[in-house]
Amino acid sequence: AIYLDYNASAPMRACVVDAVRGLLAEPGNASSVHGPGRAARARIESARAAVGRLAGIPAQHVTFTSGATEANVTALSPDWKVSGVERWFTRLLVGATEHPSVTSGGRFPAEAVETIPVDASGLVDVDALARRVAYLQEDGELPLVSVMAANNETGVLQPLERIGEALAGSDCLLHVDAVQAAGRIPLDMTAWGAASMALSAHKIGGPQGAGALVLRDEQTGPRPLLRGGGQEGWRRAGTENTLAIAGFGVAAHAALGELGACDEITRLRDGLEQGLCHIWNDTIRFGTDAQRLPNTCCFAVPGVAAETALIALDMEGIAVSSGSACSSGKVSASPVLLAMGVPRDLARCAIRISLGPETTAAEIETFLAAWQRISRRIREASAGRAA
C-alpha cells in the first residue's frame, strides 16, 4: 500500500509507537501525588518541553488539548485576558480558506464572523484585512483575526508577517492555525505577531486526539473552553490524555529534527508534479503562484472526477485525498478552491497528494503509473458520455 495523505493524518512514527506502547498499562493520573501519578506528570511535562521547542516558545505557554479543533475553538473566543486584563472581542475575521474548525467561528455568534477573501493564488488579501480592521475599530468594534500558517489542501503559506505588521498598533489579536506548518516550516509566533497558535499531534506523526494551544505571552489567552478541574494550569479541565500527549512530545522532537530535511521532500513533490504535467499537459496545479509547503500537491485534470479517481486509486492500494469534504466521506467541491475562484466543475476534479518523511521515489513512480492508466480510463469514459 502507498500512503500519500500525510496532511490528513501522518502515520505514527516508529519512535512514537514504541514510546506509547510502553505506556499502555501505566495507570497514573498526572494530578495524583503518588509515584504513578508523578510518572504521568513527568511524561506530560517532558512532552510540553518538546512541543514548546517545536513552537519556539517556553514550555509553560503550551496547553494540551484533544486536538487542533479544540485549540482553534478555544482561541476563537470573544472573551480574552490581555496582559491579565479582561478584553472582549466583538468580531471574528477569518481567512476564506481556513479549516472548518476556524470558519465555523468557534465561540463567536454566527453574525459576528466575517470572511476575508483570498486571491487566485490562495493568499489572504492583507489590504482588505487592514481596511476592514480599521473600519471596524473606528466603529467601536474590536476584531480577533484568525489566519492559518499553511493550507491543508493546497499547502499555500499565508503572509503572516505582513498580516502581523498590518495588525500591529491596533488592539486586535491574531490566532494562527499552524497545524500543517509544524515540522515543515519554522514556527515563529514573534515574527508573525501571533498571540496564539494551534497544533495537532497526528499531523506530525504523533497519535490522533492530542493537540495544543500555544500562547506567546502567558498573561494573554482566551477564556477556557472546558472548565472544571485545575489541569493545564486551569486553562483546560479534564484528565490529560497522557498516552497521546507523551506521543505528541516524541513526535514534536522528531519533527523539529527533520526541518532541515525538507529539500528531499520538495524534490519528490516537484518530480511528482512534473510527472503529472507530462501525463496530461492540461493538468492544473493549485496554489503554485504562492509559496507552498514542500510536501503538498493539489491538482486537477479536467474531466477526471476526483471521486472516481480516488476509488480507482484506492483499489490499487494508493491512498490520496480529494480537495475536501474528507470528514463527511463524500466528495464535493472544495470551499478552499472555490474561494480561490476555481470553477466548481474543475474543483470537483481536485486531488491532493501530501508526502511525508517516509515517502520514496519508487512510491511516486508507482502512483504516476497508476494515475496514467486510471485518469485515461476516466477521461475516455467522460468524453464518451459527453459525445
Ligand code: PMP
Ligand atoms: N487545522 C488544519 C489546517 C487541519 O488540517 C486540521 C486537520 N484536518 C485541523 C485544523 C484539525 O485538527 P485535529 O484533527 O487535531 O482536530
